[in-house]
Amino acid sequence: MTKLRFYGGVNEIGGNKILLEDKGTKIFLDFGQSFTFGSDFFTSWLQPRGLNGLGDYFEFNLLPRLSGLYSKEMLASTNLAYAEPEIDCVFLSHAHFDHITHIQFLDPSIPVCMGVGTKLFMESMEETGYFADYGQHTCNKFRTGHKIKIGDLTVEPIAVDHSIPAAYGFIIHTSEGAVIYTGDLRRHGPRKDLTENFLERAKAEEPTALICEGTRMAVKETRQNYSEPQVREISDKIVKATDKAIFVMHASRDIDRFKSFYEVAKKNGRKMIITPKTAYLLTKLLDDEHLKVPDPLKDDCIRVYYKKKKSGTYDEKDYFAWERKFMDKLVGSEFVRKNQGKILMDLDFFQFGELIDMKPKAGSEFIHSMSEPFSEEDIEDQVMHNWLDHFKMKFHQVHASGHMGKDQLVEMVKEINPKRVFPVHTENQKLFKSFCPNIQTIEAEKAYVIG
Numbered sequence: 001m002t003k004l005r006f007y008g009g010v011n012e013i014g015g016n017k018i019l020l021e022d023k024g025t026k027i028f029l030d031f032g033q034s035f036t037f038g039s040d041f042f043t044s045w046l047q048p049r050g051l052n053g054l055g056d057y058f059e060f061n062l063l064p065r066l067s068g069l070y071s072k073e074m075l076a077s078t079n080l081a082y083a084e085p086e087i088d089c090v091f092l093s094h095a096h097f098d099h100i101t102h103i104q105f106l107d108p109s110i111p112v113c114m115g116v117g118t119k120l121f122m123e124s125m126e127e128t129g130y131f132a133d134y135g136q137h138t139c140n141k142f143r144t145g146h147k148i149k150i151g152d153l154t155v156e157p158i159a160v161d162h163s164i165p166a167a168y169g170f171i172i173h174t175s176e177g178a179v180i181y182t183g184d185l186r187r188h189g190p191r192k193d194l195t196e197n198f199l200e201r202a203k204a205e206e207p208t209a210l211i212c213e214g215t216r217m218a219v220k221e222t223r224q225n226y227s228e229p230q231v232r233e234i235s236d237k238i239v240k241a242t243d244k245a246i247f248v249m250h251a252s253r254d255i256d257r258f259k260s261f262y263e264v265a266k267k268n269g270r271k272m273i274i275t276p277k278t279a280y281l282l283t284k285l286l287d288d289e290h291l292k293v294p295d296p297l298k299d300d301c302i303r304v305y306y307k308k309k310k311s312g313t314y315d316e317k318d319y320f321a322w323e324r325k326f327m328d329k330l331v332g333s334e335f336v337r338k339n340q341g342k343i344l345m346d347l348d349f350f351q352f353g354e355l356i357d358m359k360p361k362a363g364s365e366f367i368h369s370m371s372e373p374f375s376e377e378d379i380e381d382q383v384m385h386n387w388l389d390h391f392k393m394k395f396h397q398v399h400a401s402g403h404m405g406k407d408q409l410v411e412m413v414k415e416i417n418p419k420r421v422f423p424v425h426t427e428n429q430k431l432f433k434s435f436c437p438n439i440q441t442i443e444a445e446k447a448y449v450i451g
């Protein structure tokens with residue numbers, strides 16, 4: 001008998017935690033944190049106490065109380081007794097926060113399987129981030145073509161296109177036939193060929209179940225969405241038409257987006273200015289020959305922006321050891337101020353203070369290349385616009401989503417044609433039901449027998 005249980009990603013975008021059980025074998029597909037995780041009880045500086053392990057989380061039922069899953073240390077202050085692992089393996093689809101974060105609570109003897117590139121992203125986060133700590137695990141790395149045997153199951157990871165490299169879907173061969181898990185994916189990105197290959201393979205299995213993401217399953221989409229080539233084209237036009245500074249804001253690990261802006265900068269004879277963190281990530285990703293990223297230490301188009309710290313003089317000692325590696329490529333606010341027409345700069349929200357020293361000329365361009373805010377009362381968005389208005393910068397919204405739109409989702413489900421579809425990572429299960437055949441709407445923690 002094969003069973004599915006959903007401990008996250010139910011009626012919400014993100015936080016996927018899917019338990020698949022077949023005879024005696026149990027695996028989790030993703031183990032992420034939802035975007036609204038704990039927000040009813042914790043806010044700003046009121047956060048779960050680190051010292052209390054899972055105690056503060058269990059208090060508010062924020063994580064499932066499952067035996068044989070968590071580490072001894074994390075359970076120490078709870079009334080759930082530690083038990084030897086009952087989970088055979090956790091498979092991570094990609095390195096986005098909402099798919100991986102909670103592996104930090106797992107028993108270290110439960111192996112975690114992830115793509116080669118996903119491991120690099122996670123290492124980079126741990127080495128340069130202040131908060132990332134995924135814990136100690138036996139990590140098994142995979143690529144497309146691998147077949148991973150876990151007890152009665154065989155798992156085939158297949159790369160798909162998403163807004164982070166090294167994203168995978170899975171074909172899981174169970175005693176009741178194939179179960180397909182999409183992870184997060186899109187059909188309009190630079191590697192849509194990967195997604196098409198995954199869909200072909202999924203369809204050929206005549207699957208018994210499809211666990212399908214539905215981020216953009218919405219009655220009407222109000223947000224602007226472009227394809228990646230369109231993002232490049234529109235940005236190129238903006239850059240061509242000005243002799244002022246260009247600032248871009250995008251998800252730091254969206255390497256496709258980084259490459260788009262890098263190409264636009266290069267084509268227009270501008271220097272691409274990135275943060276030490278992005279430079280560090282790029283050097284890390286050079287280890288994966290499939291990702292083809294420029295080397296920030298060797299590439300003449302790239303400069304690395306250093307904020308002034310302690311001494312105020314860019315003294316090497318002011319910076320973390322990992323940051324120092326790129327000081328040959330150092331530029332600061334003065335460089336930007338004097339070379340406004342010659343730069344294209346990554347500028348994230350928390351770097352806005354630097355604008356005060358960079359003094360962008362009125363009419364400088366600001367390309368917001370990530371999703372639009374979810375609510376009109378978004379405070380960060382309001383503050384961002386206040387800054388842009390203050391410096392008289394021109395705002396552009398230019399973004400390509402990491403997810404399929406509604407029509408493509410419907411088309412995908414029909415193409416794969418599974419016996420049953422379980423919609424996850426969506427706020428709109430009901431809408432799935434009105435467009436797709438064989439939808440099984442899901443409830444959290446309930447067991448669904450398949451086959």
Ligand SMILES: [Zn+2]
Pocket residue numbers: 094096162184402
């Ligand atoms: Zn994702």
